[in-house]
Amino acid sequence: MIILETDRLLLRHLEPDDLDDLFALYCDPDMRRYIPDAPRTLAETREQLAWFENGHPRHPELGLWATIHKETNRFIGRCGLLPWTIDGRFEVEVAYMIAKTHWGQGLGTEAAQGIRDYGFESLGLARLICLIDHDNQASIRVAEKIGMAFEKEGRDEIGPFLLYAVQKNGSLATGRNV
Numbered sequence: 001m002i003i004l005e006t007d008r009l010l011l012r013h014l015e016p017d018d019l020d021d022l023f024a025l026y027c028d029p030d031m032r033r034y035i036p037d038a039p040r041t042l043a044e045t046r047e048q049l050a051w052f053e054n055g056h057p058r059h060p061e062l063g064l065w066a067t068i069h070k071e072t073n074r075f076i077g078r079c080g081l082l083p084w085t086i087d088g089r090f091e092v093e094v095a096y097m098i099a100k101t102h103w104g105q106g107l108g109t110e111a112a113q114g115i116r117d118y119g120f121e122s123l124g125l126a127r128l129i130c131l132i133d134h135d136n137q138a139s140i141r142v143a144e145k146i147g148m149a150f151e152k153e154g155r156d157e158i159g160p161f162l163l164y165a166v167q168k169n170g171s172l173a174t175g176r177n178v
């Protein structure tokens, strides 16, 4: 199922045939440097793919989606929207991961912008966040480029993170459960 399109990208539900491409993405140490909890093995990747095949099981409108380069029809990343509870508050994170072969072409920003607009306009979310490692400058830049600002530091079982956030229309809305 297609979720959204941008000029150069198409985002759709993950499918079983994406397994090798998704695993290849996770095998790249540069890809997982700031995402240490990403699947490590083919079996873990298969498990994650099955989990997200119809969207997030508890929030089917959210999930990690295959990110396809329209010009070549190639799988070049996995991006999406993920639900979290942080400090007792329901939050939705814009997640992005683009294959190294396609870095530096504005595709991470383009995917994140498309997902932000989809979250606000199609899903009616009032607030979106990014959880980012302190040292992940590329991700911080993408978050800033889609209008997010640093809000606070936090820590979970994986380690410390920076929380960036953007409100729909720049309002001070407090978010809404989906």
Ligand SMILES: CC(C)(COP(=O)(O)OP(=O)(O)OC[C@H]1O[C@@H](n2cnc3c(N)ncnc32)[C@H](O)[C@@H]1OP(=O)(O)O)[C@@H](O)C(=O)NCCC(=O)NCCS
Pocket: 030, 031, 032, 034, 035, 096, 097, 098, 099, 102, 103, 104, 105, 106, 107, 108, 109, 110, 130, 131, 132, 133, 136, 137, 138, 139, 141, 142
């Ligand atoms: C984050 C990521 C998606 C960015 O993808 P991308 O397609 O290269 O990003 P863009 O081309 O849209 O670049 C976005 C901005 O980041 C900047 N940038 C990219 N890499 C950078 C780096 N290593 N250090 C500093 N800035 C960087 C770019 O210059 C650009 O800013 P500018 O327009 O002001 O020049 C990609 O690096 C990635 O997949 N990383 C691994 C997974 C990951 O860490 N995801 C985020 C988890 S929170």
